[in-house]
Amino acid sequence: MTTGARMSFTTAARRVFDLSLGEMLWSRRTIFMALVVAGPVLLALIARGVEVFGMSALRVNGRPVPGFSIFGVMIWSLYLFFIVPVLGLFYGTALMADEVEDKTITYLFTRPVARGAVLVGKYLAYLACTILVVLPSVMIVYFMLVPFSQLPSTFGNLVIDLGLLALGLAVYGALFAFVGAFFKRPLLIGLVYTFGFQQTVLALPGSLKQFTVAFYMNALVPHVMPSDGVSSLLQSMFKENPPLWVCLFWLFAILAGFLYLATRVVERKEYILEQ
Amino acid sequence: MSTKTRYFVAISGAILAIGLGTGLVASYMGFPVSVFSTAAGPDELQYVPADAAVVAYANIREVMNSDLRQRFKDIGPTTDQKNEFEEKTGLDFEEDIDSVVLAVTGSVANQPQKSFLVLGKGRYDAARLEALAIEHGAQATDYQGKRLLTHLENDGDDVAVGFVEADLVAFGNLAMVKASIDARRENRNIVSNNDMMKLVNELDNSNAWAVGRFDAIAQQANLPSEVQAYMPQITWFSAAGHINGGVSGQFKAEAKDEQSAQNLRDVLGGFLAMARMQAANKPALQQLADSMILSGDGKTVALSFSIPTEVLDVLESLAKGRQGVVQQ
Numbered sequence: 001m002t003t004g005a006r007m008s009f010t011t012a013a014r015r016v017f018d019l020s021l022g023e024m025l026w027s028r029r030t031i032f033m034a035l036v037v038a039g040p041v042l043l044a045l046i047a048r049g050v051e052v053f054g055m056s057a058l059r060v061n062g063r064p065v066p067g068f069s070i071f072g073v074m075i076w077s078l079y080l081f082f083i084v085p086v087l088g089l090f091y092g093t094a095l096m097a098d099e100v101e102d103k104t105i106t107y108l109f110t111r112p113v114a115r116g117a118v119l120v121g122k123y124l125a126y127l128a129c130t131i132l133v134v135l136p137s138v139m140i141v142y143f144m145l146v147p148f149s150q151l152p153s154t155f156g157n158l159v160i161d162l163g164l165l166a167l168g169l170a171v172y173g174a175l176f177a178f179v180g181a182f183f184k185r186p187l188l189i190g191l192v193y194t195f196g197f198q199q200t201v202l203a204l205p206g207s208l209k210q211f212t213v214a215f216y217m218n219a220l221v222p223h224v225m226p227s228d229g230v231s232s233l234l235q236s237m238f239k240e241n242p243p244l245w246v247c248l249f250w251l252f253a254i255l256a257g258f259l260y261l262a263t264r265v266v267e268r269k270e271y272i273l274e275q
Numbered sequence: 276m277s278t279k280t281r282y283f284v285a286i287s288g289a290i291l292a293i294g295l296g297t298g299l300v301a302s303y304m305g306f307p308v309s310v311f312s313t314a315a316g317p318d319e320l321q322y323v324p325a326d327a328a329v330v331a332y333a334n335i336r337e338v339m340n341s342d343l344r345q346r347f348k349d350i351g352p353t354t355d356q357k358n359e360f361e362e363k364t365g366l367d368f369e370e371d372i373d374s375v376v377l378a379v380t381g382s383v384a385n386q387p388q389k390s391f392l393v394l395g396k397g398r399y400d401a402a403r404l405e406a407l408a409i410e411h412g413a414q415a416t417d418y419q420g421k422r423l424l425t426h427l428e429n430d431g432d433d434v435a436v437g438f439v440e441a442d443l444v445a446f447g448n449l450a451m452v453k454a455s456i457d458a459r460r461e462n463r464n465i466v467s468n469n470d471m472m473k474l475v476n477e478l479d480n481s482n483a484w485a486v487g488r489f490d491a492i493a494q495q496a497n498l499p500s501e502v503q504a505y506m507p508q509i510t511w512f513s514a515a516g517h518i519n520g521g522v523s524g525q526f527k528a529e530a531k532d533e534q535s536a537q538n539l540r541d542v543l544g545g546f547l548a549m550a551r552m553q554a555a556n557k558p559a560l561q562q563l564a565d566s567m568i569l570s571g572d573g574k575t576v577a578l579s580f581s582i583p584t585e586v587l588d589v590l591e592s593l594a595k596g597r598q599g600v601v602q603q
Contacts, residue, residue, distance in 0.1 A: 022280040065570075066477060072572045132287035139294035148301070153473065155298035157573045222533065223572040241537060 009120075012113035016121025017128075024129045029094070033087060033130070037137040040078045044144040067145040068154045072223030074141060075161050080217060083134065084165055088172025089190040091126045093180035095119060096266060105271055116263030123177055123259065130169045135162055157222040164220050167251055171213050174255045178262040181269065213254060216247040316466075316475040319376045319394045322439060322455045323465040327392075329379040329487030330465060330475070335397075336373045337482040342520040346591055366404075372397040373442075378465070379487070380451070392447040392455055394439075401438050408436065419456050425449055474513045477527075481515035488512075489528065508535050523566075523581040529574050536574045543569050543578060562586070 007015070024030065047070060096119060099105035108118050142158050179193075180186040201208040202215065209215045219241045276284075316332065323330055338344055361367050376394040401422070405415055408424040416423050424436045433449040437456060445455045458464040465471055474486035489509040508531040516524030530536035547567055554560035566581035 018276055022277050025280055025283055068572065069570050069577075072570070128284075132284060136287045136290035136294075139290055143294060143297075150473075150477070151298060151301035154573075155302045158298060159295070241541070 007113050007117075009114050009117045012117035013121040013124065016108075016113070016118050017124045020122045020125035021128055024091070024125050029090060030129070030133075032090070033133055036083055036086065037133050040074050040083075040141050041137050041144075043074070043078075044141040048144045066150075067147055068150055068157075069223075071142055071145045074145075075138075075165075075223055076221065079134070079138065079161075079165055080168065080214075080221065084168040085172050085194045085214075087130050087134070088169060089176050089187070089194060091130060092123075092173045092176025093186035093190055095122045095126060095177050096181050097186065100271055109271075115267045119177065119181065119263050119266045120259070123173060123262075126173050126177075127170055130173070131166050134165060134169065138162060138165060160220070160222045164217065167255075168213075168217055171217075171251050171255045174257075174259040174262065175213065178258040178265065181262045181265040213251070216242070216250050219247050220244070316472075316478075317374060317376065317396075319374070319396055319443060320466055320475075321462075321464050322394055322443070322445060322459045323376065323378040323392070324380065324451075324454045324458045325463050325465055325468050327378040327380055327465050327468075327471070327487070328490075329377075329485060330471065331377040331485035332374065332483065334374050334482040335368075338518050339369050341482075341518050343518050343522065343587070346587070366399065371399070377485075390448075390451070392445060392451040394455070395444045395446065396442055397444075398442060399438070399444060404436070418453055419460055421456050423449075423452065470511070474511060478513065478515045481517050481524075483518060484513065484515040486511070486513040508532075509539075521582055521587060523579070525577055525579040527571070527575060527577040530576065531574070533574050536571065536576050539576045540569060540571060543576065560586075 047067075096105070099108060109115060138158075138161060146154055176186065176190050179190055183189050198212040198214045201212060202218070319332075320330070366372075372395055374396045376396075378392040378394070380390045380392075405422070405424055408426070409415060411426070413424045413426045416425060418437070422438045426434045428434065435445075435447065435449040435452040437445040437452040439445050439456055439459070445452045447455075471486060475484075478484050478486070489512045509528045510531055511529040513527045514524065516522060528536075528539070530539060547564070547569055550564045550567070551561070554564040563580070563582060563586055566579075568579045569577070570579070571577045
């Protein structure tokens, strides 16, 4: 029997999660995500195809580059630099904005659930949705590029990569969930932060880089940073490696802090729907 | 949750579970190299004892036929010197030797003279070599059906040459040559050493390479103690090069832990950035600096390089200039 009694926070978040996961998975935004994630898989497929014909997919100084090194470059250049921040940005900023845009937020907020639980449920759905798409693609890319004989020596790094990407999705998602809930133009602010502020301060000396997510993420990557351009060369020169516990502490602090702030904003903000 | 969402979750989860499961099994069971590929490296490795600390290989034929060799051919030994050697042994290095394998055992620090084994593949006139060796005081014996020529030394470090196959000669300390024959006969050779073969397996398209335990060569390098103290704790190394028109290669090291490897990568990264800046005004050096690429992951550090033609031109003119001065 349905009553007007208020659901507990966790029950409400779980209900919203169930509802939102299907919606997110089969939305138009998922087509974008599928295209983004299919890129590395396609590149790995081409590399594999080239090797089947006895050629090397990538040569440096006339010498073939090992499959695991190509995989490392893809983790840096495609996943950590582009896919993870972009998915966090597009999904995180849209968690509440989509409901406002579709004018369906009223239906959610008139339910006997805490407003914060709506955001947490949607955030968890985002996390499940992106992890279920991104991590299998990393796994496929790994098995396509790395020969079976090198599996024992490289598998540990794959596990670190998977954990790091999942953590990255969680941290960027929480950060941009707050940006989406608090600011009027969250996408623009997110793009400026991710590809402007972060990339600039990482290529400069000083302590400003400690205010970026990428600073802590980059220190945990088990692959060497590719230095193929001026920006990446500078970044590798000024790259610092804080201890593991410092990186994990700040990443989890950013995650928890911004998720908490996002729920506070959603609970207090008055959403005015355009007529 | 709808049915198609459930299917999606199940398929994604299955991909992750299968991948992680396969990786876990591979890590804990330790797939030998030969499970998914044929044994890497030349056949002569079957004559290298399993406890070798360093193994090096050079494809002499490819190097001799390379464009690089042709450029520097005039700077080698004179024809008269070569003819004298060829007359005595019937051996022409340029024509008769195809490849050489050098193995160093773990006891190199204590007894360096007893630790080396050289396996030369090529075309030999065994009878002529044996006659020449006996003429110089060597003894001919048989060991496990293989012909051995032993030169007895006063200090007991007997040097031996073993004709282990029709086209393969083993040279080194008598004990090492015998160990080499035993390694092949008992099938307890370096091919069964998974750590070493993993390194050999990673080499590709190289006509000269070396792999092994870093401590074995570090002890012989006589590095200052201050330098050794600051050196990261490297366990394994591999160096591979390809010689043809130019020279390209890669040095790869495995550190004891990821932190040591990271420190080494950072130091080398800073050094490379500095070298690129220093070489900015010198085109030949700039090409060399640009060709040096640092890579690696986890506990490994790799540095690849390519010596450009401009640098070889400078070396060639220097060498010819020096030779001209000597002849005058």
